[in-house]
Amino acid sequence: MTLFAEQLLNGIQLGLLMFLLAAGLTLVFGIMDLVNLAHGSLYMMGAYFAWLFTGLTDSFLLGALLTLPAALLLGVAVELVVVRRLYQRDHLDHVLATFGLILIANDAVRLIWGPDGKRIALPKWLSGTIEILPGLPYPAYRFAIIVVSGATALFLAWIVVRTRVGMWIRAGASNRRMVSALGVDVEKLFTLVFGLGAVLAALAGLMAAPILTVQIGMGDNVLILAFVTIVIGGIGSIKGAFVAAMVVGLIDTFGRAYLPDILKTFLSAAAASTAAPAISSMMIYLLMAGVLVWRPAGLFGART
Amino acid sequence: MKLRLLAAAAALGLLAAPAAAQQPVKIGFVSTFSGPQAAIGQDMRRAVELAVEHLGGRMGGRPIEVIFEDDQFRPEVGKQKSEKLVQQDKVHFVGGYIWSNVLLASLKTVTDDGDTILISSNAGPSPIAGELCTPNYFSTSWQNDQTPMAMGEHLNKRGVKRLYLMAGNYAAGKDMLAGVKRTFKGEIVAEDLTRWPDQLDFSAEMSKIRAARPDAVFVFYPGAHGVQFLTQYAQTGLRDTVPLYTAFTIDAISLPQQKELALGVPGAQSWVNDLPNEQNKRFVADFRRKHNVYPSFYGAQSYDTIMLIASAVEALKGDLGNKDRVRAALRKADFKSVRGDFRFNTNQFPIQNFYIQETVKDAEGNLTLRTVEVALRDAKDTYSDKCPMK
Numbered sequence: 285m286t287l288f289a290e291q292l293l294n295g296i297q298l299g300l301l302m303f304l305l306a307a308g309l310t311l312v313f314g315i316m317d318l319v320n321l322a323h324g325s326l327y328m329m330g331a332y333f334a335w336l337f338t339g340l341t342d343s344f345l346l347g348a349l350l351t352l353p354a355a356l357l358l359g360v361a362v363e364l365v366v367v368r369r370l371y372q373r374d375h376l377d378h379v380l381a382t383f384g385l386i387l388i389a390n391d392a393v394r395l396i397w398g399p400d401g402k403r404i405a406l407p408k409w410l411s412g413t414i415e416i417l418p419g420l421p422y423p424a425y426r427f428a429i430i431v432v433s434g435a436t437a438l439f440l441a442w443i444v445v446r447t448r449v450g451m452w453i454r455a456g457a458s459n460r461r462m463v464s465a466l467g468v469d470v471e472k473l474f475t476l477v478f479g480l481g482a483v484l485a486a487l488a489g490l491m492a493a494p495i496l497t498v499q500i501g502m503g504d505n506v507l508i509l510a511f512v513t514i515v516i517g518g519i520g521s522i523k524g525a526f527v528a529a530m531v532v533g534l535i536d537t538f539g540r541a542y543l544p545d546i547l548k549t550f551l552s553a554a555a556a557s558t559a560a561p562a563i564s565s566m567m568i569y570l571l572m573a574g575v576l577v578w579r580p581a582g583l584f585g586a587r588t
Numbered sequence: 589m590k591l592r593l594l595a596a597a598a599a600l601g602l603l604a605a606p607a608a609a610q611q612p613v614k615i616g617f618v619s620t621f622s623g624p625q626a627a628i629g630q631d632m633r634r635a636v637e638l639a640v641e642h643l644g645g646r647m648g649g650r651p652i653e654v655i656f657e658d659d660q661f662r663p664e665v666g667k668q669k670s671e672k673l674v675q676q677d678k679v680h681f682v683g684g685y686i687w688s689n690v691l692l693a694s695l696k697t698v699t700d701d702g703d704t705i706l707i708s709s710n711a712g713p714s715p716i717a718g719e720l721c722t723p724n725y726f727s728t729s730w731q732n733d734q735t736p737m738a739m740g741e742h743l744n745k746r747g748v749k750r751l752y753l754m755a756g757n758y759a760a761g762k763d764m765l766a767g768v769k770r771t772f773k774g775e776i777v778a779e780d781l782t783r784w785p786d787q788l789d790f791s792a793e794m795s796k797i798r799a800a801r802p803d804a805v806f807v808f809y810p811g812a813h814g815v816q817f818l819t820q821y822a823q824t825g826l827r828d829t830v831p832l833y834t835a836f837t838i839d840a841i842s843l844p845q846q847k848e849l850a851l852g853v854p855g856a857q858s859w860v861n862d863l864p865n866e867q868n869k870r871f872v873a874d875f876r877r878k879h880n881v882y883p884s885f886y887g888a889q890s891y892d893t894i895m896l897i898a899s900a901v902e903a904l905k906g907d908l909g910n911k912d913r914v915r916a917a918l919r920k921a922d923f924k925s926v927r928g929d930f931r932f933n934t935n936q937f938p939i940q941n942f943y944i945q946e947t948v949k950d951a952e953g954n955l956t957l958r959t960v961e962v963a964l965r966d967a968k969d970t971y972s973d974k975c976p977m978k
Contacts, residue, residue, distance in 0.1 A: 287799040294791040390622070399626035401812050403819060403845040413825040421798075423823040426791065495823070496788045497815045497845065499624040505786045540792040544780065553779075561757045561783045 286420045291541045292534075293416070297426050299533025300433035304488035305506060306513040306525040307440060308481030314520020315456040316474050318370060319378040322362070322385035323485055323510065324503025330355050330486025331493035331502060332393060335402045344407050344494075351490045352483055359482020363475050371474070390500050402498040410494075429491050436487065437526060444522050453477065457520035512568055516575050518582025527583060532568055539564030612653035613901055613908070615894070616673030618666055618684040618694065619709075621658040624812045627841050628686055628886050629658070632709060635887030636683075638875055639894035647898040648906030654894075655679065659690050661785065666690035670697045674704050680908050682706050683893040686810075686886065688713040688732060688759035699724040705914065707897065709890040712937065713759045714766075718971035721935040723915050728892040728925075730858050731937050731969035732763030733770065736835045738856040738942035738963035739806065740771030743833060749774040752802040752830075754793060754817075756784030756809065764808040764835055770970065777802045788816050794824045802830060810836040818849045838947060840884035843955050850947040850955065858938075859888045859927050860945045860959040867924040882956050888926045899923035933968050935975035941965055 309323045333354045338347030366385065370378050405411075406425055413421040444450040452473055455463045464470040489503070496502065513532050517524025543564050547556035575583060617636055619629040633656060640652050655677055659666035666685070673679045674697060682698045682705075685691040691711040698706040699722045707726045708716075716722075717731040743751060751774055755761035765779055777800050780793045797805060805826075809817045814837035821827050827849070834855040843850055861872050861882050871891055875883040883891075900917035901908065908914055921932050933939050942964040945957045 287795060290795040290798075291792055294795060297791070298789065394622075394626070399622075399630055400841065401624060401627070401815060401845055403815060403847075406823075411823060413823075421825055423820075423825070425823055495816070495820060497812065497819060499812055500626065501623045502788075505788075537792045540782070541796060557779055557781050558757060558762070561781055561787070565783050565786075 286417065289417065290420060290422065291537055293422060293426070293430070294541075295534035295537035296530070297430050297533070298537055299530040300430060300437065301488055301492060302506075302509065302513055302533055303437055303526050303529035304433055304484050304491075305510045306517065306529050307437075307522055308484035309510050310514040310517065310520055310522065310525045311453065311457075311477050312481045313514060315453060315460070315477050316371065317460070318367065319375050319382065320367070320481075321379060321382040321507065322389065323481065324505075324507030325386050325389035326355065326359065326362075326482045326485035327489035327492075327503040327506060328389065328393070328499075328501070329358060330489030331498040332397065332402075333486065334490035334493050335404050335498045338404055344404065344410070347404075348490050351486055355482050355486030356479050358486075359479040360475055362482070363478040367478060368474075386504065393500050399500065401500075404494045404498065406494050425494060432491065433488075436484075440484075440522060441526075449473075449476070509568070512572050514582075516572050516582055518579075518585030521582070521584040524582055524584030531571070535567050535571065536564065539567050610650065612651040613647055613897070613906070614677060614679040614681075615652065615654045615897060616657060616670070616677060616679040616682040616684075617654055617709075617890075618657050618659050618669055618673070618682065618690070620661045620686055621656065623661050625661050625686070628811050628884070631841055631884050631887045632684065632686070632890040634875065634879055635871075635883055635891040636894055638871070638878065639891045639898075642870070642874070643894070643898050648901035648904060650901070650906045659685075659687070661687065661690075663687075663689045663693035667693045667697055670694035674698055674701045679704060680914075681897050683890065683897070684709050685711045687711055688763070691716075692759060695720070695725070703911065705911070705918065707893050707918075709893045710886055711760065712763075712969075714763050714971050717935050717937050717969050718974035719976075721972075721975035721977055723936070723977060725936060726896070726918055726932070727937045728896055729889045729938075730940070730942075731971060732760050733767030733971075734964070734967055734969050735856045735858065735942060736764045736767035736806070736808065737771045738944070738967070739833055739835055739854075740768045742854065742856065742944050742963050743768075743804065743806070744771070744773050746804075748772075748804045748831075748833075750777050750801075750803045751775070752777045752797050752800055752805045753779035754790075754797075754805065754807045754809075755779075755781060756787075756813065757781035758784040760810075761808055767835075768806055774803075785813070788813065790817060790820050791824075794820060794826060797826060797830065798824070804831045804833055806833045806835075807837055808835050811842065814838060814842045815845045818846050818853070822849050838957070839886070840882040840957065841886070843947065843957070844881070847955060853947065854960070855945050855957075856942055856963060857885055857945050857957075858940050858942050859885045860943050860957055861888075862958055863926070863928060863943075865924075865926070865928045868926040868928070871926045882954075892923075892925050892927070892930070895923045895925070896921065929966075933972050934977055935969070935972040936977070937969055937972065939966055939968050942967055 312320050333351040337350040338344050410425045414424045416422045513528045517528030544560040619632045621629040657669035685708050688711040705724050710729045712731040753765050755764050832853045838850045838855050899922045903917045944960045944963050946960050948958045950956045
């Protein structure tokens, strides 16, 4: 039972992290109609910024706090210099240009900081375990991820549902032309949304960094998962991104946790342990395929 | 006129090597030079360049040309690059290969060419040691199973009874676990193969370890994955409760990031930087002087690859025309390995010692690895019986 609770927490933690990444991506894709492959690079830059600032200030908290405005600046700069020129073009050009950004980001990082990964040391109060339930020690840092990303998710929901900017964002996701016809400064809104997406990606990157270490290309793998998440959730929908991210996180974790044992009931031990990781990585894509058949616009798609 | 030219050429011939010998000996080297595992490629490249430097840039009177190619950590790219080296660059030898899956994808391209000889500097998947063995394949590393077999013996000695196994789900990961199981005499509580290479988060598996309460855990996570594994193992609190044993998880490349987390975690290896032979002392000292860091075993094996090639080219005085003679010269392994004693088995994998290593601080306070004991002496891999070569 404690094992189940622990795996549940693991799944929630992974899901929340995935949500931060997917939220920015779904906003940019949904509102600006921009396919941004470089979202993973923003995630990577968040991790590198956190490593850099933690080293400079000697404090993980300060380093993390400095990372967010730095990511905002980077996001706004990328939007003004590169992304702005892409809105009028088609998706293939988006893919080409933002794929180019990935290559530039990876090589720039290698030139500046070298090819070897970096580890961020956690302060003592975050590096141990805490006893959440009797007999269930849980890594303090993973618990902190749950708290911070949970709070961020609530904050984001509040912005999107309750504020004027959020209203524009939702309206932009549903009908962009109408929004600009009604006098909303779409250019500024786009810059803001892209910057917000960059901050969310960087937040995910900086929180993942002490667990996964800081590496070149660390965003490339998670990017695919983030795209799957927003397709399942429905492009442009924050609520959809949240639900889909939680589902993806839980499926991935429970697949890894229980699939080998389930397979062992009818396969040999060797075959089961080989097949389990392969099947558990497929399950998310199977889910996506199923959702696309059932609801082509995703679970909470704004557009049909 | 003609006669005089000939005489002049003959006179020159006494001073310099024959004209054909001025063509360079071409060596292709496939490794990972981009992405998260690029640090390994960098270490290997540095070792290769140091070997060329130690040779004075020549072998058998001919200049050395090394062509480095990046496999990007992907089997299909590795195969492409190997094809390019063999067909376009027409290299004499192809060395390198960190990853077993990349090597298996590239193998036939190189060894079936007939004119090219492959010398693996790291990967040693079991099929090539057994039924797929070929005269055109040599190894200056090991067969995958051997290093964990050494660790299995060590676990028996430490009195471990219940063991939990973890590795990446690819060719080398499966070989590694097979290796431990061959020598470890206790009970295997469970084994987890994790998605390779994209899974970096081991939370679900570590929760299972905690619930299973084993005496010890054995893992194989080479390169960057080793840093992530050790970091998370400490964060879950398991490091203080369940002892960890490793193969290829802690090395000179990952240690600067793993730091104190690596203390007290033993590993097995066929080369350690403090092995007391002259060749090794020179290799380690010169490497550190040039780059200010310790070389890793990847580098040591790459250095041996170049030195092995050099020994054969020297013995043949630079004449690589007859491949049978090249192979025969390589089989003699007449070079000074940084491992000390080194000779080839019938399947052209080395017969060598395996050591247990641990992390210590050197005189300047840097973390480094030190030999603790010999775990296996003059070990042959278990697949050589299946190899038809005699």
